[in-house]
Amino acid sequence: MAIYFYSEQVDFPPILKSKTKQYFKNIISEEKLQCGNINVIFCSDNYLLDINKKYLQHDYYTDIITFDYTSKDIISGDIYISLERVQENADIFKVSYIEELYRIMFHGILHLAGYNDKTTADKKKMIFKEDYYLKKI
Numbered sequence: 395m396a397i398y399f400y401s402e403q404v405d406f407p408p409i410l411k412s413k414t415k416q417y418f419k420n421i422i423s424e425e426k427l428q429c430g431n432i433n434v435i436f437c438s439d440n441y442l443l444d445i446n447k448k449y450l451q452h453d454y455y456t457d458i459i460t461f462d463y464t465s466k467d468i469i470s471g472d473i474y475i476s477l478e479r480v481q482e483n484a485d486i487f488k489v490s491y492i493e494e495l496y497r498i499m500f501h502g503i504l505h506l507a508g509y510n511d512k513t514t515a516d517k518k519k520m521i522f523k524e525d526y527y528l529k530k531i
Contacts, residue, residue, distance in 0.1 A: 398431075402437040402441050403441045404438050404477045456476065457475065458501060460474075461474075497528060523526075
């Protein structure tokens, strides 16, 4: 299937689409799943806030919202990422913008792979997986 990248209200981030697609496919394969249609939409804080309010009834900024359309073992979904939140997170955690961007993108793929981050234990597992895949690039 296919992985697509879009930008809304922001400049496209400095990533190589072909490499990033391969990183995603490697994660999906290692998780013993198949790649369906995945859309990654880079956007502004306000764009993502509008989505958060409209679809999740949350009135706050966030770095990522993932809409999961996965069916059986075929991963599909829409991943919205606020580049403003990515930059703020990078500053807070004292990492590069690119590292934080990949962490957030991998976070979205892991959500589509079935990982959650609602509980402390789930968050630890998610961060472990993010770190694991970041080290592979």
